[in-house]
Amino acid sequence: MNGSVRMAGTADQIFVLVKQWLMGYVPGALQPLASAVLSVVPVLLVFPLLFAITTVLERKGLGRIQNRYGPNRAGFFGILQPMADGIKSLTKEDIIPRSADHLVHLLAPLLLVVASFLVYAVLPIGRNMVIANLNAGVLFFFAIGSMVELAVFMAGWSSRSKYSLLGAMRAIAQMISYEMPLVLSAVVVIMAAGSLSTVTIVTMQATYTGIWPHWYVFTPWGLMGFVLFMIAATAESNRSPFDLPEGESEIIAGYYIEYSGFKFALFFLGEYLGMFATSAMAITLFLGGWAAPFSFLTWIPSYIWFFVKLLALIMAFIWVRGTLPRLRMDQLMNFAWKFMLPMSLVNILCAGVWHFMAAGFVRWVVVAVLVAGTCYLLSQRLKRGKRVAVRTYRFAS
Amino acid sequence: MTVTFLILAGVTIVGMAAAMSLRNLVHCVLSLTLGLVGLAGLFLELDAQFVGFTQILVYVGAVAILAMFAVMMTRGAAQQQESRPTSVRISGVLIAGGVFLVLAWAMCHGLMTLGAPVQPEAEVKQIGVALMRSYVLPLEVIGLLLTAALIGAGVIAMEEKRGAR
């Protein structure tokens, strides 16, 4: 019994132990540097790999949703497709528009990728597996995340193309509008945990009552916060149905239309890294980070749980992308300002009520009614003045 | 005087100076952003984590983007040549230099006598407690100010209705 627990502990901490073992061979003066390298390099390897896997998963999933095969030529079932895509983008010609602002044009994709990678510093991938346990970790996440907007603007402006400028303007308007609900829906968790440190937030969720975990998503305000956070995260990462900034059928590829070859691949990478990062943040805040969903499953290493949850959220992203059509600009803005923002503010209020009421059934009912009632009222308001009817096409038959 | 400080100070000064002297307005805003990031780095160097991240969140995430939007929306004016008389420029620089000299002189004679620095603790929790206890009135006031600014900015920037003067 004890031995199996220790075994599980070893499996759980294997990467931490390996790092400690490697650090034993490093001379004292180089220790901080070596420690940093050993923490950062795995993240720099694992997440681009996840990006590669996700691209092929996404294409196959979308294909199946549309009753197609998806890529199935390169390698077994098309699993080598990302490799082929990577080689293609590396060998392609790098075209820079003649009237472009060369320096800014070059810096934009770099800034995007660097900012996307920086946010992984505060994401706890497993127990004791985080690059930097910052006091203000969540704040760091949102602060660095807001630099992405700047990269988007730089890309759109420096290309000197009307499509990229339009795309950049749309992207920034959308990102600023949805950043507020994103941050505000995360505030409920910060209130409950009483800390801005991601590690503390996860540790607080990694306890169990019976077999049930204490994830914040299992409270009315937590569920609402999670839903709001995921919607805002979809908008932040410019994914369908919020993909107006790069709507292929309207403005071709939006702000990165003038990029080609490797820089284009960097944009793609940065976008997916941003999506992973916000998903990982949602996991950290609401879904218990690396904690197992049931107390009897804790023997499975923590990092495996993290990646299982991450993959599940990525699947959800793909599923939503395959289902929903693109929003119109006014719908997008209406939704952000008339539903998301008031809803997240009310949600904070609900979290406060929850905090000050005595634990028990009454608290559950009161807060759930508050959240659901507000949601219903706001959605009625959103629907007002809109005729929803089955559309008939005159010449369809 | 560490190497980090020197690098960050260099980045900040270069960014700010470029922001004030470049011709293209978008370049100005971009280099301003660089300077602000450098400044945030300096805040982090001074163990003020919360302030540093707030600086990035507010300035890079909001103010720089806002300035960018303003630049793009007043693009027609950006084409006009910047041609202030040389005398104005020189006198401006002279005044700024004079202010700097006075400040530097005051510094050299004033604050050398501070005690040895102790490592302060600015836990986010402490900041929160302070905001909610001793600084609750300023917090409310700033909340009010921000709300007023939000509404005011919206109203000012809103398109004037035709004939509604």
Add this chain to the structure above:
Amino acid sequence: MNPLTGYVFLSALLFAVGLAGALTRRNAMLVLIGIELMLNAANLNFIAFWRYGPHPEALTGVMFVIFSIGVAAAEAAVGLSIILAVYRHSKTTNLDEMDSLKG
């Protein structure tokens, strides 16, 4: 050299740069940016004095900077919207040309 001196010196330099910009440029946007710079220079001072001052546990400097950042954000928003409104009216952001009081 006292580390505080470096920070205060840098802050004075930033202030001077901001002042020079605000005085010499005539684009309203750049003047606003210059004012932001001066505010930021003051913020750096606050933080430096808090860090190396005798009572860091009081958090006064940090608090002041937090409020200052809030005020600066509000100022930037209102200032830029005023510039927009003026631009819409007189098609210029040049301060020297905004010399008419008539609407």
Add this chain to the structure above:
Amino acid sequence: MLGEGILKGLTETARNFFGSYVDDERLTTVQYPEERLEQIEATRDFPFLVYDGEDWEKGMRCVSCQICEKECPPKCISIEKSKDKKPDATGKAQFYPAKFDIDISVCMSCQICVEVCPFDAIKMDVVYELSTEDRFGGLLLNKEQLSKSNEYYNKIHPTEAGAVDAALAAEREKARQAAAAKAAEAKPAATAVVGAAAVERDGTK
């Protein structure tokens, strides 16, 4: 309730997703290089020249009238008329194209050349795997590459080719009969002429 339609859509896509794994009927994609769709008979892409018999040079139907060259909207046909005449499939002496080039990278498959050809010499082909690595010459087909037998034409467009063959056979038969009639008439006519001359001669007498 907000989100009802979204849930409906999500179930629909989920049904598609799982359905495509259990039900092969859903997957309508044709895996191209291995499996191909059958071409319908009216398929057409680029023109070719029809010849009768075995030898393409001898049996060429084209008489180099150059109507197709003139009518071609993108001007992708280039013909050089021969100086001499050669006997064609029916043995009649005809002009023949000394050069007949079609640049199928320019051709837009409009079939106008086929419509205007009075000799049924040019028809539309159905081959489509024509990609080439030679950017300039690879798609410029000359007389030899363009020539394809009448049997081939019958194979790719059976109905149309049958009609054309029938019409052609009828025409040739008529021509043959006309020629025979002419030949047959030629003798009496000649005698008639001689007779008339004789009558005249007689009359003048």
